[in-house]
Amino acid sequence: MLVLSYLLVTGITTGALYALVALGIVVVYKATEVVNLAHGELFMMGGFLAYTLHVMVKLPYVPSVLLAVAGSFAIGILTDRVAFRPLMKEGLVSVLLATIGISFILKGVARVLWGGKGDYLAFPPLVSPEPMRIGNVMIMSQQLVVLLAALAVMLVFAAFFKTTRAGKFMQATASNPKAAALVGIHVSRVYMYTFGVGAAVAGASAVLMAPLTLLYPDIGFPLFIKGFAAAVLGGLTSVPGAIIGGLLVGILEQLAAGFIGTAIQDVSAFIVIMFALIFLPTGILGMRGTRKI
Template sequence: MLPFLLTSGLTTGALYAMVAIGLVLVYRSTGHINFSHGELFMLGGFFAYSLIMFAGLPYVVALFLAVILSFLLGVISDRLVYRPLIKAPGLTMVLATVGFSYLLKGIGRYFWGGKGEYLSIPAIVDPAPIFINDIPILPQQLIVLGAAVAFMVAFALFFSRTKAGKIMQATSENPTASYLVGIRVENVYTWTWGVGAAVAGAAAVLMTPLTLITPDIGATLLIKAFAATILGGLGSMTGAVVGGFAVGLIEQLASGYIDTSLQEIAAFLVIMVVLVFRPAGLFGVYGQRRA
């Protein structure tokens, strides 16, 4: 049973890791947790669903278009919701992201819900499993795993090697200092919300062939990804990926060896245990640093 649990845990872990990467990206730049991130994932999946099922576009084209639409949704959300609150207290921003999540969920239900159906899109590759040491693995699972690692490497390089990445980090560490050297902090935030949403959209398009999608998937996924970022260390890109895989594996192993009901509460247990025993997480460096 162990190989199956590990395979399943790594795949769901890759999903959590990708969603967590988006959360970390926004947190690193703006210093805020985006509680509407799960709903951005949900809409990204529905964008792809409509582009493939109704517009008849090939999967790869739909992926790119869904990512672009998700990016635009992130930019619009910044201009309509977050930028007006740019100087508001942190708690106001938390409430704004929570409120926006409900708006997005409503949009999802209006256009793609209402029938109690779970929707899916065809896999990008042959859905027949391949066997590695007698363990059946879906090719789409490997794609998701590869994509999660690729995203982590890409963003790590982005933050450490590019001027844009350093500007985002500087803005996160001290927005006032960033203003004073001439950084247009508002524009950095706009790009960050956009890219964060695009990552959520990409994760959704990659995962939807494996997991069904519903308008209510966002909140559940957010908790799992949040547990991943807490475990990995809030603000750490490496931590988001390691935490994502860890939460996925913990869920599956606890479900398989102890009780299936643990699958649903494993993420909450992870959050509680980490916050009590290691609040900074495994790789946390950003937690208490924002000036």
């Protein structure tokens, strides 16, 4: 019982972070119909930006986080301006390939700046590593902070889409790009901000995850796979679906590791993707519609 509750708590915490990664993937996919394969590397850049500001420049945690999220937003916008926007006219496959190119470039940049010889950088813990007891459940205070912060990011994100003008423009563009252009929305600019927002969410999930794990230039891909599994499970176009998918992937992964074997932990995301595609091709909350690529 104690083992199960520990696994569930850990699963929910990492699941909430996967949900954030999935959220970024879904937002970009919904608006542009492109799966941003550089999303994991944007996550990695966000983590290293926070590391640089917090550990190397010695800024306090909160300003480092905010600056890292802002920096990720800027990198997302830059990738759109440099690579994606000029290729939009050539079709989605070109943009998809460009996202792979961007992922390699970002990884290369990270290796030059933050160590390319398998260095693993440790991010200092946020709060004392003492575990807390809530009822019968033991929880690391660190995990609790991360979980609450992840929920806060999701709420801010939902509020942004539901209430702000920019959020509504993004929703409208995702829903019907032609009609969006005809009401006067600058569609390519909305795409640019969408890539920025996606990257900012990736950065936010990275700074939350950094204290729980180690940072290295190749961290992006495994994280992307987990987030992508969560997004596919949720239907790829649904924000609540991405959150549920993230939590499910996180919990399944921990249960698989705890009851079957740790070797299966990292493969479990692939298994989830496989079963989701076979049995739930439109995801838990996805829309039934035609696929364009």
